[in-house]
Amino acid sequence: MSTYSEIKELPEKYRKYRDLIIKLFKQYNISSTSSLIKIYKNNSKFKNEWKRIWVEVSAEEGGKLSLTTIGIIIGSALGSVGIATMGSAIGVPLALILGLGGFLSGTKIDSLKIFSENKKITISLPRELYEKIDLDSKVAEQSMSKLLELIIEEAYK
Structure with missing residues (x-):
């Protein structure tokens, strides 16, 4: 899903939870x-x-909260009940700031795979070696990443 699509659907997607929090407030x-x-x-x-x-909310999100x-x-809940923060009701702008800030921070954290069981590495290879691995991955009908993962796993057994 694109960033634009995800941002666009957020308010509708979470409206029921905002309403539950407003009711609780x-x-x-x-x-x-x-x-x-x-x-x-x-x-x-x-x-x-x-x-x-x-x-x-976490269960609907597959067990995680972003x-x-x-x-x-x-x-949005704070703004909807008119909770004043620092002297003014800033719920709608706060929702935008927290949502966008959270989205950008969460995207960066997700891209780093900090909490993932699998970690990502980046390496540079000489063109000749790269082409050999690319050819082998096509023969094995595996992605290059998967083939390298299998080779490394085998080397460390």
């Missing part, structure tokens, strides 16, 4: 970021509901 009379923090620290029922929502997802949902 209203249920517990949360009207500021400080009241959110205070209730989270002191109210186990709220904390459990808060966690349940994020577990549900910074984009969190930023979009929290930013």
Whole structure:
């Protein structure tokens, strides 16, 4: 999926979770970021509901939460209930900033595969060696990356 497509679908995709958080804010009379923090620290029922929502979001996302997802949902929820931050209600711009910032940060983190079981390496090869590996990968009907992975695994057995 392209970056543009992913950004375009985010608000619609997470609307139900934003609405659940807004409902939770209203249920517990949360009207500021400080009241959110205070209730989270002191109210186990709220904390459990808060966690349940994020577990549900995570399950829909295949078991992971991105910074984009969190930023979009929290930013839009804060703005929708009119929570003032630093003297002004900035929910919509906050959703955009958190969402875009989270998206860019998350994309970079994902590209580095920091949390992946498989790590990526980059090497430079002489053209002659590259062409031999390329030919062998075509004969073996494997991608060049997969062929190299198999060769390295075999060498370290």
